[in-house]
Amino acid sequence: MKTIHIRTSKPYDVLIERGSIAKCGEYxxxxxxxxxxxxxxxxxxGGLYSEAVCASLRSCGFDVGVFTFPNGEASKNLDILxxxxxxxxEFGITRSDSLIALGGGVVGxxxxxxxxxxxxxxxxxQIPTTLLAQVDSSVGGKTAVDIPGGKNxxxxxxxxxxxxxxxxxxxxxxxxxxxxxMAEAIKYGMIRDKELFKLIESYDISNVDxxxxxxxxxxxxxxxxxxEHDEFDRGERFILNFGHTLGHAIEGWHNYTDYTHGMGVxxxxxxxxxxxxxxxxxxxxxxxxxxxxxxxxxxxxMEELLPYCSVDKKRELDSIxxxxxxxxxxxxxxxxxxxxxxxxxxx
Ligand code: GLY
Numbered sequence: 001m002k003t004i005h006i007r008t009s010k011p012y013d014v015l016i017e018r019g020s021i022a023k024c025g026e027y028x029x030x031x032x033x034x035x036x037x038x039x040x041x042x043x044x045x046g047g048l049y050s051e052a053v054c055a056s057l058r059s060c061g062f063d064v065g066v067f068t069f070p071n072g073e074a075s076k077n078l079d080i081l082x083x084x085x086x087x088x089x090e091f092g093i094t095r096s097d098s099l100i101a102l103g104g105g106v107v108g109x110x111x112x113x114x115x116x117x118x119x120x121x122x123x124x125x126q127i128p129t130t131l132l133a134q135v136d137s138s139v140g141g142k143t144a145v146d147i148p149g150g151k152n153x154x155x156x157x158x159x160x161x162x163x164x165x166x167x168x169x170x171x172x173x174x175x176x177x178x179x180x181x182m183a184e185a186i187k188y189g190m191i192r193d194k195e196l197f198k199l200i201e202s203y204d205i206s207n208v209d210x211x212x213x214x215x216x217x218x219x220x221x222x223x224x225x226x227x228e229h230d231e232f233d234r235g236e237r238f239i240l241n242f243g244h245t246l247g248h249a250i251e252g253w254h255n256y257t258d259y260t261h262g263m264g265v266x267x268x269x270x271x272x273x274x275x276x277x278x279x280x281x282x283x284x285x286x287x288x289x290x291x292x293x294x295x296x297x298x299x300x301x302m303e304e305l306l307p308y309c310s311v312d313k314k315r316e317l318d319s320i321x322x323x324x325x326x327x328x329x330x331x332x333x334x335x336x337x338x339x340x341x342x343x344x345x346x347x
Contacts, residue, residue, distance in 0.1 A: 002217050006139065006224050008231045014139055014163040014220055016213060021127065021166040022052050025060030028098070028125055031162045036097040037062040038088055040111040042071040045103040045129050048172060053102055053127065065091040073256060076106045076146050078154070084114045098123040098161070104130035105137040109155070112143030116158035126160045129169040131181025132262060135188070135219035138163050140227040151256070157232055167213050175293065179205055180262025182292040187265060188219045190285065191242050191323070191331035197288070204291035239331040242323035243269030249308035253300040266294035275344070276324045303347045
């Protein structure tokens with residue numbers, strides 16, 4: 001087992017171990033004195049893993065309940081959050097009990113927000129079952145739901161008490177979901193770690209499973225470093241948004257339907273690198289992204305994408321920040337006026 005200790009305002013460990021889901025009760029009982037554990041999951045992940053999680057929790061003495069909601073981003077809303085609160089009342093969860101988020105980013109984000117707010121805050125554990133959730137959303141304490149005004153607009157910072165990453169869960173992931181997580185791993189290599197990037201570019205979507213534990217470990221370790229320096233997203237944490245300014249815009253242009261977050265990030269990273277960096281670097285990134293069956297660009301016209309960037313919650317007054325990596329492993333935050341951004345993007 002590999003452990004990464006995250007030193008945020010409330011420190012916690014991330015455990016990376018194949019088969020750890022079946023031992024989660026043991027690990028969770030070492031970080032909490034809870035009597036009850038409410039497992040929050042979706043109808044796909046729950047079918048695959050909730051039995052193993054519940055059995056392990058029960059064998060360690062927890063009184064276990066399960067709340068399941070429909071899989072997908074459409075469930076990350078205030079209605080499902082309210083149903084989770086009602087379930088926690090029915091199950092009799094108290095301040096000293098815990099929530100267990102079992103699933104991908106949607107489950108982690110909404111369970112984290114429930115944990116941040118129910119009874120003014122209770123402990124929660126993340127058991128991320130997608131690559132994207134393991135390398136990004138389960139670590140760092142961002143929790144949220146979507147509202148009609150936009151994605152992730154209602155949320156809170158709430159660190160989990162433990163994160164359990166079982167790489168065996170990644171072998172049941174559809175290829176497109178694995179690729180989605182790989183886009184974030186490529187991002188970590190680009191912004192901070194040329195060795196990670198070299199490792200990723202020497203594999204492809206068909207064989208990356210052989211080194212996935214190393215990729216998960218290196219990616220989370222970079223996120224640890226960034227989050228420890230800027231837990232509440234006031235500066236340096238913004239470098240995690242490489243590829244995201246255009247990526248979110250592309251996702252929005254596609255109405256968040258046929259375009260995954262990873263596809264948006266991959267295309268966004270390539271488009272920014274094409275525009276601001278040496279052609280050799282742009283070509284190297286494109287080759288890597290293509291090896292993971294991710295897009296290097298978009299059919300969406302730039303003039304239609306930019307209005308989505310202007311409403312992004314990262315925008316401040318009349319300026320916009322974005323990330324440029326002029327060499328692998330080095331990221332720079334650039335901040336320009338909105339009209340200058342349009343000019344730089346050729347509009
Ligand atoms: N996913 C970006 C962050 O955690 O800040």
